[in-house]
Amino acid sequence: MSSIKDVAAAAGVSVATVSRVLNDHPSVSADARSRVLAAVEALGYRPNAVARSLRTDQTRTLGLVISDVLNPYFTLLARSVEEEARALGYSVIIGNADERPELQDHHVRTLLDRRIDGLLVSPTCGGSPLMLDAAKAGTPMVFVDRWIAGVDVPVVRADGRAAVHALVAHLHALGHRRLAIIAGPAATTTGSERVEAFREALGEYGLPLPDAYIGQGDFQADSGRRATERFLDLAEPPEVVFAADNLMALGALDAVRDRGLRVPDDIALAAFDDIPWFVHTDPPVTAIAQPTRELGRAAVRALVDRIEGRPPESVTLPARLVVRRSCGEPASAQAPAAQPSPMQRSMP
Amino acid sequence: MSSIKDVAAAAGVSVATVSRVLNDHPSVSADARSRVLAAVEALGYRPNAVARSLRTDQTRTLGLVISDVLNPYFTLLARSVEEEARALGYSVIIGNADERPELQDHHVRTLLDRRIDGLLVSPTCGGSPLMLDAAKAGTPMVFVDRWIAGVDVPVVRADGRAAVHALVAHLHALGHRRLAIIAGPAATTTGSERVEAFREALGEYGLPLPDAYIGQGDFQADSGRRATERFLDLAEPPEVVFAADNLMALGALDAVRDRGLRVPDDIALAAFDDIPWFVHTDPPVTAIAQPTRELGRAAVRALVDRIEGRPPESVTLPARLVVRRSCGEPASAQAPAAQPSPMQRSMP
DNA sequence: CCGGTCGTTGTAAACGATTCCACCAGATCG
DNA sequence: CGATCTGGTGGAATCGTTTACAACGACCGG
Numbered sequence: 001m002s003s004i005k006d007v008a009a010a011a012g013v014s015v016a017t018v019s020r021v022l023n024d025h026p027s028v029s030a031d032a033r034s035r036v037l038a039a040v041e042a043l044g045y046r047p048n049a050v051a052r053s054l055r056t057d058q059t060r061t062l063g064l065v066i067s068d069v070l071n072p073y074f075t076l077l078a079r080s081v082e083e084e085a086r087a088l089g090y091s092v093i094i095g096n097a098d099e100r101p102e103l104q105d106h107h108v109r110t111l112l113d114r115r116i117d118g119l120l121v122s123p124t125c126g127g128s129p130l131m132l133d134a135a136k137a138g139t140p141m142v143f144v145d146r147w148i149a150g151v152d153v154p155v156v157r158a159d160g161r162a163a164v165h166a167l168v169a170h171l172h173a174l175g176h177r178r179l180a181i182i183a184g185p186a187a188t189t190t191g192s193e194r195v196e197a198f199r200e201a202l203g204e205y206g207l208p209l210p211d212a213y214i215g216q217g218d219f220q221a222d223s224g225r226r227a228t229e230r231f232l233d234l235a236e237p238p239e240v241v242f243a244a245d246n247l248m249a250l251g252a253l254d255a256v257r258d259r260g261l262r263v264p265d266d267i268a269l270a271a272f273d274d275i276p277w278f279v280h281t282d283p284p285v286t287a288i289a290q291p292t293r294e295l296g297r298a299a300v301r302a303l304v305d306r307i308e309g310r311p312p313e314s315v316t317l318p319a320r321l322v323v324r325r326s327c328g329e330p331a332s333a334q335a336p337a338a339q340p341s342p343m344q345r346s347m348p
Numbered sequence: 349m350s351s352i353k354d355v356a357a358a359a360g361v362s363v364a365t366v367s368r369v370l371n372d373h374p375s376v377s378a379d380a381r382s383r384v385l386a387a388v389e390a391l392g393y394r395p396n397a398v399a400r401s402l403r404t405d406q407t408r409t410l411g412l413v414i415s416d417v418l419n420p421y422f423t424l425l426a427r428s429v430e431e432e433a434r435a436l437g438y439s440v441i442i443g444n445a446d447e448r449p450e451l452q453d454h455h456v457r458t459l460l461d462r463r464i465d466g467l468l469v470s471p472t473c474g475g476s477p478l479m480l481d482a483a484k485a486g487t488p489m490v491f492v493d494r495w496i497a498g499v500d501v502p503v504v505r506a507d508g509r510a511a512v513h514a515l516v517a518h519l520h521a522l523g524h525r526r527l528a529i530i531a532g533p534a535a536t537t538t539g540s541e542r543v544e545a546f547r548e549a550l551g552e553y554g555l556p557l558p559d560a561y562i563g564q565g566d567f568q569a570d571s572g573r574r575a576t577e578r579f580l581d582l583a584e585p586p587e588v589v590f591a592a593d594n595l596m597a598l599g600a601l602d603a604v605r606d607r608g609l610r611v612p613d614d615i616a617l618a619a620f621d622d623i624p625w626f627v628h629t630d631p632p633v634t635a636i637a638q639p640t641r642e643l644g645r646a647a648v649r650a651l652v653d654r655i656e657g658r659p660p661e662s663v664t665l666p667a668r669l670v671v672r673r674s675c676g677e678p679a680s681a682q683a684p685a686a687q688p689s690p691m692q693r694s695m696p
Numbered sequence: 697c698c699g700g701t702c703g704t705t706g707t708a709a710a711c712g713a714t715t716c717c718a719c720c721a722g723a724t725c726g
Numbered sequence: 727c728g729a730t731c732t733g734g735t736g737g738a739a740t741c742g743t744t745t746a747c748a749a750c751g752a753c754c755g756g
Contacts, residue, residue, distance in 0.1 A: 001485075044481075046457070047461065050402045054398045054399050054402050059398070069423055069427050075417055091462075112394065113394050113397040114397045115398050250628060254627075276569075277598075279602075280598060280601055281628045281630065282629065282630030283630070
C-alpha cells in the first residue's frame with residue numbers, strides 16, 4: 001500500500017505539498033496540484049486514516065452503543081444514525097450491548113480506546129461508572145431512547161405519555177377494564193417511564209393497576225412470555241396485556257397461543273414500539289410508534305453539534321398510537337387498506 | 349487523556365518499559381511491573397488504539413459489509429459475526445450497503461482507509477472493481493452468503509439446494525402444480541442460484557417453470573408485492589409463490605391480503621430465510637432456514653485464519669425446510685406446540 | 697535599487713505507541 | 727580472574743500523516 005511519500009516522490013514534490021493538495025489548502029500552485037493528483041491516481045493512493053487520526057486527534061467516527069441489535073426498533077435506529085452520520089461526513093461503529101451491562105462496558109471501552117469523536121448511547125442498566133467518567137472527562141456524548149438521570153448529557157428520545165393515554169382511552173372505549181402491563185427493567189428509563197405513564201392514564205379512568213398486573217420483563221421475548229403466563233394463571237386474569245416493547249409483545253403472543261387462547265377474543269394485546277412485522281402478525285398488533293428515523297437523525301445532529309463546538313440540544317419527539325386489531329374491533333369498522341403499510345420504506 | 353509518557357513519568361521508568369509491561373513482554377522486573385501497573389491504575393491510562401495500530405500495522409478490526417441491515421437474516425448474521433470476532437479478540441465495523449452498489453463501494457473504501465485487518469462481504473451486485481482490486485492486492489477477504497464467481501476468495505454460505513427440493517416435494521404432495529418464484533437480482537449468486545435450484549426441483553416432478561412464473565425482485569418487500577400482483581393478474585395465476593427472501597415474502601403477503609385473498613386457501617406462500625417473525629404471521633410461513641449463526645461463526649474463523657497466516661477454508665452448510673401453515677395443512681396434522689419457537693434465543 | 701509582501705515550497709517536529717539495539721550489572725563458567 | 731552470557735533497561739527510530747516555520751524567488755511601491 002503506497003504512502004504519501006511514494007506520491008511525493010512520484011510527483012517530484014515534498015510530502016507537505018501532497019498533504020496540502022489532499023486537504024485542499026489554498027497555497028499550492030496549479031502545476032504542483034495537477035502533478036500530485038496524477039501521482040495519486042497512478043498509484044491508487046488512499047490516505048491512511050489511522051495516521052491521519054493520530055496526527056489530527058480526530059477520527060471522524062461516532063460510536064453507537066445500543067441495547068439489542070435483534071430488536072427491529074434498534075436496528076432501524078442504527079440505520080438512521082448511520083445515514084445521518086454519513087451525510088455529515090462521519091462513520092459509525094455499532095456496539096451491541098445485548099441488554100448486558102458488562103457487554104455495554106466492553107463496547108464503551110473499546111470505542112473510547114479507538115478515540116471515537118463522540119458516543120451515542122442507549123444505556124442498558126443504569127449507567128456504568130466507565131460511561132459516566134467518560135462523560136465527565138469531556139467525551140462528547142448523547143443519550144438516545146433511554147437516559148440516565150442526573151448526568152449532564154443531552155437526551156434525544158420519544159415521549160410516549162400522550163400515546164399511552166390515547167391507548168388507554170382506546171382500550172377503555174372497547175370496554176376493557178382490567179389492564180396489565182409487562183414492564184421493562186426498572187433501571188432503564190424507558191422501563192419505568194412507560195409503567196408510570198400507564199398507571200397515570202389508568203388513574204384518569206378510575207382504574208387501578210394492582211401489583212399482580214405488573215409483570216417484570218427485560219425487553220426480551222422470553223420474559224414477555226413468562227409474564228403473560230403468570231397473568232393467565234391469575235384467578236382473575238387481565239383483559240388486556242400491554243407490553244413495554246415489541247419483543248416482549250411477541251413473547252406474550254406466544255404464551256397466549258400456547259394456551260390455545262386467541263387474541264383479541266380471549267385477551268387483548270398492545271405493544272410499545274411499532275415495527276413493520278406487527279402488520280403481518282396474527283392478529284395485527286396495536287402499537288405505539290416512535291419516530292425512530294427522526295430520533296436517530298436528531299441524536300446524530302446533537303452529537304455532532306457537541307463535537308464541533310456548537311451547543312447541543314436535547315430533543316423530545318412525540319410517539320403516536322397505531323390502532324390495529326389486537327385489542328378488538330373499534331366501534332367504527334376501518335377499511336383494511338386505509339392504513340398505509342409501514343413495510344414500505346419511510347425514507348423521504 | 350494520559351499517554352504512555354505520563355505513565356512512564358509517574359512510574360519512574362522509560363516508555364519502553366511501560367510498553368513492555370502492557371504487552372506482557374517477559375523481560376521486565378517484578379518491581380518495575382508493579383510500579384507501572386500502579387501508575388496505569390492511578391492515571392486511568394488506556395493505550396491509544398490509533399497509535400498502536402499505526403505502529404503495528406494491525407487494527408484488530410474486521411469489516412463486515414452486508415446488503416441490508418433491516419433484513420433480520422443479516423441482522424442475525426451481523427450479530428453472530430460480532431460475537432465470534434469478539435471471542436477472537438477482534439472488533440467489527442458494519443457497513444450497510446442497502447443493496448446499492450455505490451453504498452457498498454463507499455463502505456469498502458472507508459473500511460480499507462481505516463486499515464481493517466480483514467473484510468467480510470456479502471456482495472450486493474456483482475463485485476465492484478474496488479473490492480476485487482483489494483482482494484487481488486492481498487487484503488484478507490471472505491465472502492459470506494453471496495459470492496462472486498471467478499475470484500479467489502473463500503466463501504462461507506448455506507446450500508439451499510436440498511431444502512428447495514424438500515420444499516417442492518412438500519408442495520407437490522399437497523397437490524400444488526403451478527408454482528411461481530420471486531427471484532432476487534440475477535447479479536447476486538443467491539438471486540440466481542435459488543431460481544436454478546427451484547427449476548431443477550420442479551423438473552424432477554415434471555413441472556414447468558414458465559417465464560411468467562418468474563418474478564423479478566430485488567430482495568426488498570416492495571418488489572415482492574409487485575411481483576405477486578403481477579402473478580395474481582395472470583389469466584392462470586400460480587397456486588404457490590416462493591419468495592427468494594423473507595422481505596419479498598412479506599411483500600407478497602401484503603399483496604395477497606390487499607386483494608382480499610387468503611393464504612394458503614387462495615394461494616400458498618413459502619420463503620427462503622427463516623426468521624422469528626414467520627412463526628407469528630398470519631398464517632405462519634413455511635420457510636427454508638439457514639444456519640445463520642454458524643455461518644457467521646465460520647466466516648469469522650475463515651477470515652481470521654487468513655489474517656493470521658493459516659490457510660482459510662470455504663464452508664458450505666446445509667439449509668433445511670421448516671414447514672408451517674402457509675402452503676396448506678400437511679396430510680398428518682401437526683400438534684401446534686410441537687414446533688419449538690425460534691423466538692427463543694438459540695444461543696448455546 | 698532596496699525593503700517588504702506574497703505565494704509557493706520544503707524541512708522537521710510532532711502525534712502515541714512498538715521495538716531494535718546498545719548498554720550495564722550481576723551471575724556463570726572455564 | 728577474565729570472558730561470556732543473561733535479564734533488565736533506556737535511547738531512539740519508526741509508522742504515515744499534518745502543520746508550524748523558514749526559505750526563497752518574484753513582484754511591487756517608494
